Amino acid sequence: MVTTHGFPAAPPSRFGRSARALILKIALVVGASPAAAGTIGVTMVPPEAFFQLLRDGMQERVKAHPGQSMRFAHAETGNGAKQIEQIKAFIRDKVDALIVLPVEAAATKEITRLAQEADIPLVYVNNGPREDWFAGRVALALPNDLVAGRLQMTMLAQMMNGQGRLAIIRGPASHSASALRTQGVKEVLADFAGITVVEEAPADWDRKQAAALVSRWLANGRKIDAIAANNDEMAMGAADALEAAKIPLGQILIGGVDGTRDGIAAMHRERIHVTVFQDAALEGGRAVDDAVKLIRHEPVQQYDWIPFDLVTDKTLPRYLGMWACGNCADEAPRGERPTDGQ
Secondary structure (H helix, E strand, C coil), rough: CCCCCCCEEECCCHHHHHHHHHHHHHHHHHEEECCCCEEEECCCCCCCCHHHHHHHHHHHHHHHCCCCCCCCEECCCCCCHHHHHHHHHCCCCCEEEEEEEECCHHHHHHHHHHHHHHCCCEECCCCCCCCCCCCCCEEEEEEEEHHHHHHHHHHHHHHHHCCCCEEECCCCCCCCHHHHHHHHHHHHHHCCEEEEEEEEECCCHHHHHHHEEEEEEEHCCCCCCCCCCHHHHHHHHHHHHHHHHHCCCCCCCEEEEEECCHHHHHHHHHCCCCEECCHHHHHHHHHHHHHHHHHCCCCCEEEECCEEECCCCHHHHHHHHHHHCCCCCHHHCCCCCCCCCC
16 A cells, blocks of 8 residues: 555545546636627717717726627618618627617618527617517617606696697607607697697707707797607707797796706706606616626526606706706806707
């Protein structure tokens, strides 16, 4: 028998071999190098207003996932063909996941097909197709825009005492939020027979387009008691038009959606009267988290809903604090603040 320092060596055994194998495995895990670097390809509309906040949220959240980086591509609203080419380029470059804010509703079917065929995780953010279920590694980090429209119109209807003439300013037809927020508004109107829709038109999320639209309505002699805009930028455009027409604050009520810094400031200054907060940072962050989980083949909730929150007089101070906007009312004369939110 072999001895070591006078003591007999332990005979080989299956237990001994198993123990050594386990120790080796633990050593390999402890000494393992970090996961190989990965890339998430993002295609979306240009990062302006709310969409800049959304992009910022993604870029901030990816820092929590070491080894992951992001590449961005942009396409203008309505240019689905360009976005599909961007998806194809990302797939050729073998990105690890795709995050897509669709610029055209008709393009989503092809985008989903391309991702599924390439077996690349796909996360739609902010906007996307509404289907019961998607095969493969597909998730959607979306707000429930029906809720936003309902919250907005419920508050406006209360402020109107259930009576009056309403104008609706929609976003672009390419974005599902436009149709869903408008649908939510009209669902609430079904319970208020005294409120009549007298005008309805799109302004493509844009402040200047909304201002021009409302100016035309006023120039044509249209009598309006309230305006429900699908986002804060268009709500502020409506406020700009009322100011240009020298209509006193509060004579025509204005509602927006998103609760951006400018929207909250405008509500603080009573230029608009209702907004509904959409957390762009949370939305972008959830999209990144879902993409990383799908890369790892971990389960995700396919519809990852982002909550909305009605901003009221009671909650307004909290949002002013969030945006470090306690003195927003004094920053510039009415109508002269720069815009930085949707």
